[in-house]
Amino acid sequence: MVAWSEANAKIEALQTVESLTQYLEGKKVYSFDLLSGFSCPFAKECLSKATENSEGKRTIKDGPHTKFRCFSASQEVQYTGVYNRRKNNLDSLSKLDTKEMIKEILAAMPKDVGVCRIHVAGDFFNEKYFLAWKESRFCLVNSWRTTERHGSVESVTIVAEK
Numbered sequence: 001m002v003a004w005s006e007a008n009a010k011i012e013a014l015q016t017v018e019s020l021t022q023y024l025e026g027k028k029v030y031s032f033d034l035l036s037g038f039s040c041p042f043a044k045e046c047l048s049k050a051t052e053n054s055e056g057k058r059t060i061k062d063g064p065h066t067k068f069r070c071f072s073a074s075q076e077v078q079y080t081g082v083y084n085r086r087k088n089n090l091d092s093l094s095k096l097d098t099k100e101m102i103k104e105i106l107a108a109m110p111k112d113v114g115v116c117r118i119h120v121a122g123d124f125f126n127e128k129y130f131l132a133w134k135e136s137r138f139c140l141v142n143s144w145r146t147t148e149r150h151g152s153v154e155s156v157t158i159v160a161e162k
């Protein structure tokens with residue numbers, strides 16, 4: 001089963017965004033994350049991956065064009081729980097079709113989610129996964145954001161349906 005993540009310090013700041021406060025009364029900010037690099041089809045200058053050897057030791061592997069190392073891939077090398085959760089999310093979803101993905105994501109959704117940042121780590125790895133979020137029962141509060149770094153849609157903030 002996939003897992004959502006509690007807000008880190010950076011996205012906790014969404015609590016202070018005036019337009020979001022209506023969704024956060026008694027509710028919290030979460031993120032939904034995937035393994036960095038492995039889920040990022042358009043990553044180029046930021047591409048890094050946490051790779052694991054047969055003994056379970058993880059090291060960072062940069063891509064052929066990396067200019068700035070992905071911070072979330074570095075976290076995945078450092079923290080086993082973070083690596084396992086993001087890897088499990090990607091492995092679980094990549095086997096499913098869009099309807100199954102929606103079911104899986106919603107089944108794991110915390111009851112007190114008010115706002116979710118999709119992808120503190122990771123990206124929309126295929127069209128089926130993109131559609132899973134688009135067709136799920138959420139209200140998008142900011143448009144798909146294009147990253148300056150590599151031009152892909154990397155992250156979205158959503159609000160749980162009221």
Ligand code: SF4
Nearest residue numbers: 037040043046070122
């Ligand atoms: S797209 Fe984001 S998560 Fe993926 S490698 Fe680049 S910086 Fe990391």
